[in-house]
Amino acid sequence: MRTLDEILEVETPREKYIIMEEPDKEVAAEFIRKNWRHYVILIFAFSSVKYEGRAASELSPSDHIIILKPDGTLLVHGPEKREPINWQPPGSILTSFVEKGKLVIRSRRYKPRETVIIVCESPYVLLAMNTRSGEFRMFRSESQMVDYVMRNPSFIEEGFVPVIKEYRTRFGIIDLFGRDKHNNIVICEFKRRVADVQDVAQLALYVDAIQRNSNCKVRGFLIAPGITDMALIALKEKNLEFRKLNPKSIIGGENAV
Amino acid sequence: MRTLDEILEVETPREKYIIMEEPDKEVAAEFIRKNWRHYVILIFAFSSVKYEGRAASELSPSDHIIILKPDGTLLVHGPEKREPINWQPPGSILTSFVEKGKLVIRSRRYKPRETVIIVCESPYVLLAMNTRSGEFRMFRSESQMVDYVMRNPSFIEEGFVPVIKEYRTRFGIIDLFGRDKHNNIVICEFKRRVADVQDVAQLALYVDAIQRNSNCKVRGFLIAPGITDMALIALKEKNLEFRKLNPKSIIGGENAV
DNA sequence: TGCTTGATCTCGTAT
DNA sequence: ATACGAGGTCAAGCA
Numbered sequence: 001m002r003t004l005d006e007i008l009e010v011e012t013p014r015e016k017y018i019i020m021e022e023p024d025k026e027v028a029a030e031f032i033r034k035n036w037r038h039y040v041i042l043i044f045a046f047s048s049v050k051y052e053g054r055a056a057s058e059l060s061p062s063d064h065i066i067i068l069k070p071d072g073t074l075l076v077h078g079p080e081k082r083e084p085i086n087w088q089p090p091g092s093i094l095t096s097f098v099e100k101g102k103l104v105i106r107s108r109r110y111k112p113r114e115t116v117i118i119v120c121e122s123p124y125v126l127l128a129m130n131t132r133s134g135e136f137r138m139f140r141s142e143s144q145m146v147d148y149v150m151r152n153p154s155f156i157e158e159g160f161v162p163v164i165k166e167y168r169t170r171f172g173i174i175d176l177f178g179r180d181k182h183n184n185i186v187i188c189e190f191k192r193r194v195a196d197v198q199d200v201a202q203l204a205l206y207v208d209a210i211q212r213n214s215n216c217k218v219r220g221f222l223i224a225p226g227i228t229d230m231a232l233i234a235l236k237e238k239n240l241e242f243r244k245l246n247p248k249s250i251i252g253g254e255n256a257v
Numbered sequence: 258m259r260t261l262d263e264i265l266e267v268e269t270p271r272e273k274y275i276i277m278e279e280p281d282k283e284v285a286a287e288f289i290r291k292n293w294r295h296y297v298i299l300i301f302a303f304s305s306v307k308y309e310g311r312a313a314s315e316l317s318p319s320d321h322i323i324i325l326k327p328d329g330t331l332l333v334h335g336p337e338k339r340e341p342i343n344w345q346p347p348g349s350i351l352t353s354f355v356e357k358g359k360l361v362i363r364s365r366r367y368k369p370r371e372t373v374i375i376v377c378e379s380p381y382v383l384l385a386m387n388t389r390s391g392e393f394r395m396f397r398s399e400s401q402m403v404d405y406v407m408r409n410p411s412f413i414e415e416g417f418v419p420v421i422k423e424y425r426t427r428f429g430i431i432d433l434f435g436r437d438k439h440n441n442i443v444i445c446e447f448k449r450r451v452a453d454v455q456d457v458a459q460l461a462l463y464v465d466a467i468q469r470n471s472n473c474k475v476r477g478f479l480i481a482p483g484i485t486d487m488a489l490i491a492l493k494e495k496n497l498e499f500r501k502l503n504p505k506s507i508i509g510g511e512n513a514v
Numbered sequence: 515t516g517c518t519t520g521a522t523c524t525c526g527t528a529t
Numbered sequence: 530a531t532a533c534g535a536g537g538t539c540a541a542g543c544a
Binding site: 040212 | 301305311313314317324332334384390397427429449454467487489491494
């Protein structure tokens with residue numbers, strides 16, 4: 001059920017952006033409550049943060065950049081690093097109020113139940129931005145590597161025949177499943193980055209599991225732009241094989257989808 | 258009111274924040290060049306982004322929130338999601354200039370060589386923030402789970418004796434290495450979240466590797482707050498064992514670092 | 515909804 | 530510098 005206020009907000013023409021310098025806390029709290037679904041809101045404030053959920057954390061009072069998105073995302077950024085210090089993912093529910101003279105921003109989510117509480121002593125700036133999202137395209141994914149090998153099976157070795165992509169087993173999903181020229185089973189695991197020991201472990205698990213249910217010989221290939229030393233040791237101990245493939249080198253002519 | 262020259266000549270941050278609405282592009286470019294090492298700078302602009310590096314991407318012109326940090330971090334956020342659409346990690350080098358009447362922000366890094374180029378047609382707002390970072394504390398990590406089992410070895414089973422934490426092997430690091438009451442080797446792998454098939458694969462690799470170099474029986478335990486179905490199947494096939502431990506349930510009395 | 519896996523993963527730490 | 534493993538990983542795709 002929408003209140004009259006909520007209806008009015010939606011109908012009201014929206015500014016491209018709204019700036020409040022040193023905003024009154026009551027005004028800021030009301031603005032956040034009424035508008036967080038419509039604007040991306042940035043708050044630059046001296047603030048402290050407490051988080052309680054899968055883990056728990058405390059951030060002592062300092063200058064932080066707080067971003068609230070219409071989808072429920074909350075970010076608390078400091079002056080360093082790509083990662084936010086604290087955050088809440090999309091779907092979280094926001095509220096804001098004044099308590100003991102301080103501006104409080106609280107975000108809650110369920111499954112898992114998690115709460116972030118931000119207490120602002122002095123909000124320096126509040127900036128609300130009316131944004132629309134653009135179109136985004138990415139290239140050079142792992143699936144493009146699989147497509148390349150599907151079209152160029154001899155990359156694995158002469159006589160290799162791809163059979164099925166993303167073959168689902170009880171143990172997990174095999175990137176590419178096929179046969180070699182002697183009709184042995186071939187399992188291919190692709191990585192777009194340098195392969196590590198974890199990737200070898202994953203391939204070994206698949207090979208062992210398939211081998212247990214089959215009389216054929218089962219061979220495992222790891223296809224990646226490189227492999228770490230430890231991973232190479234583990235690979236050889238497990239009698240698995242490696243093929244070097246750089247996603248950068250297969251961009252020619254790959255633009256489908 | 259400070260003059261433009263005064264603003265541009267700032268070497269170290271003096272103002273808590275500086276706001277420019279609809280800034281002139283030449284002024285914005287010069288401000289960014291001169292001040293990105295001193296302020297966290299937010300730019301709200303109609304802009305397009307191209308990225309070229311480990312992968313490649315294109316973001317069509319739209320409204321974006323661009324954040325530049327003194328450590329070289331660059332973030333391009335849209336109105337949704339916790340993750341930036343494009344980014345550059347700390348250590349990247351920034352520059353800015355006007356080209357063909359548009360404000361260009363370019364970030365470069367080496368190892369790997371990666372470039373992000375942002376072209377702003379109309380910068381709505383530029384906000385420079387003078388921030389200092391606070392102290393941050395986190396609780397309930399995986400290592401606290403290991404500590405708990407070290408102090409309560411019977412949690413694994415009667416007669417279990419922990420021997421060494423973070424035992425380094427050629428294949429990787431074993432969280433906890435010990436012996437059972439029959440002097441069999443025991444390998445423990447901890448996860449603070451629900452364990453999946455990858456975690457079983459990792460444990461299986463360690464157990465197989467140690468078994469190959471030993472005459473003792475080698476047992477493997479996975480300790481986590483839960484385990485997925487596929488992981489449980491793989492676990493049983495590999496004759497490994499599971500112990501349920503929730504990091505939340507061991508916080509009582511655990512505050513020593 | 516839950517599960518599985520990729521990611522320009524990022525980030526800390528130890529060798 | 531490299532490598533390994535954790536992460537409140539997040540987010541997409543599919544049963």
